[in-house]
Amino acid sequence: MIELNDVHKSFGKVEVLKGITASVEKGEVVCIVGPSGSGKSTILRCINGLESYDRGEISVEGLKVDRDAPSIVNIRTQVSMVFQRFNLFPHRTALENVVEGPLYVKKESRVAALERGRALLAQVGLAEKADAHPPQLSGGQQQRVAIARALAMQPKAILFDEPTSALDPELVGDVLGVMRKLADDGMTMVVVTHEMGFARDVADRVLFIDGGVIVEQGPAKALLNQPQHPRTQDFLRRVLHPL
Amino acid sequence: MKGFWRDAVEFFPILLNGVALTIVVTVGSLLLSTVLGLVWAMMRVSGIKVLSMLSASLINVIRGIPIIVLLFYLYFVMPDLGVTLTALQAAILGLGIAYSAYQAENFRAGIEAIDKGQIEAAQSIGMGWWLTMRRVVLPQAVRIVLPPYGNVMIMMLKDSSQASTITVAELALQGKLIASSTFKNTSVFTLVALMYLTMSIPLILLVRHFEKRAGKR
Numbered sequence: 441m442i443e444l445n446d447v448h449k450s451f452g453k454v455e456v457l458k459g460i461t462a463s464v465e466k467g468e469v470v471c472i473v474g475p476s477g478s479g480k481s482t483i484l485r486c487i488n489g490l491e492s493y494d495r496g497e498i499s500v501e502g503l504k505v506d507r508d509a510p511s512i513v514n515i516r517t518q519v520s521m522v523f524q525r526f527n528l529f530p531h532r533t534a535l536e537n538v539v540e541g542p543l544y545v546k547k548e549s550r551v552a553a554l555e556r557g558r559a560l561l562a563q564v565g566l567a568e569k570a571d572a573h574p575p576q577l578s579g580g581q582q583q584r585v586a587i588a589r590a591l592a593m594q595p596k597a598i599l600f601d602e603p604t605s606a607l608d609p610e611l612v613g614d615v616l617g618v619m620r621k622l623a624d625d626g627m628t629m630v631v632v633t634h635e636m637g638f639a640r641d642v643a644d645r646v647l648f649i650d651g652g653v654i655v656e657q658g659p660a661k662a663l664l665n666q667p668q669h670p671r672t673q674d675f676l677r678r679v680l681h682p683l
Numbered sequence: 684m685k686g687f688w689r690d691a692v693e694f695f696p697i698l699l700n701g702v703a704l705t706i707v708v709t710v711g712s713l714l715l716s717t718v719l720g721l722v723w724a725m726m727r728v729s730g731i732k733v734l735s736m737l738s739a740s741l742i743n744v745i746r747g748i749p750i751i752v753l754l755f756y757l758y759f760v761m762p763d764l765g766v767t768l769t770a771l772q773a774a775i776l777g778l779g780i781a782y783s784a785y786q787a788e789n790f791r792a793g794i795e796a797i798d799k800g801q802i803e804a805a806q807s808i809g810m811g812w813w814l815t816m817r818r819v820v821l822p823q824a825v826r827i828v829l830p831p832y833g834n835v836m837i838m839m840l841k842d843s844s845q846a847s848t849i850t851v852a853e854l855a856l857q858g859k860l861i862a863s864s865t866f867k868n869t870s871v872f873t874l875v876a877l878m879y880l881t882m883s884i885p886l887i888l889l890v891r892h893f894e895k896r897a898g899k900r
Contacts, residue, residue: 513811593808
């Protein structure tokens, strides 16, 4: 469903992606792990055209991702994104955040959009917060609203860019719980994360990225329990046993 | 002091005519400068090189010309080019253009102060440039822009007196006319100053209100 073929990307003189080739099947949950600055987020941002790429090709359902082409809107409505810092619209309520895309991009009827918006907020456990503005919500609540906002577009896949990294530790579980339910429901997900427990339990496959290349990839449990490559072993040891 | 009150009662109605024109000029040029300023600011942040350079140069040209020269140009030179404006039209146009440069820079600063994540979130749900502006950026920028906008309103009210140089009989010119025919300079100009101040005070309070509201978030 999502295909990356030899994707290169530089920021100025620094090459952050040095030939990424990968694919994500429908219904698959893929976690991307790796050290900071390895290019994990950049991959996600290239998939929905928030970032351009220099070489290679990315396609979503056979449609080439080109951020300067009109088709990018089509891709973005099919592939939603959840950000590390939530990026909810602070001047709109939780419910308004959720229905913004359906109403103004997809031009759905107000009644239908609001009804589904409320249902989605209920799905992420925030039915009673529909009229709250983002600054009144905790980080974990904001991120769950952001997931509802992503779901409201009825996407075929959702990209998660370190969705729990900006959260207080005790709020991480709520967000991961919502994501796990989505995975169980068969949503196609690409998740950049440092939550190795989530990756092991929920992901079908894990890609380990370092220095702009995929160092190792494979089934989640196998890769995280018996990493083959020394760099993967080193990284996992440091993440799992920081002391 | 007693003389002042007697003069005040006598001149007040005439000066009030001036106040009416002052308000017309102020409101007219405020509206024009807001619309033009928005257009310049949008061009500036459009990401289209030609538009943003055009807007930047326009703003600099406008900023580099004194308002009074702009007014003279519109009122005295344009007729030579076949465009005849009434004094009032020239005043509103001139002040509106002059202030559009400051409005544009103010609006641009407000727009650029919005977190980039907001724009990315808008894009990620498929919003295009204009929809992102209208639904996400501008509503948030308004809060940032309002306090300086209030200051522009106050400056505009006072600078509307420059319209007197091209014969618009607004408050300052009415005052000058009365003073030069009655020689009661003290009474007349004190009265004129008080009338400007009376109009400014509500605006000053409004700015304070905007600032408090902006500071809340």
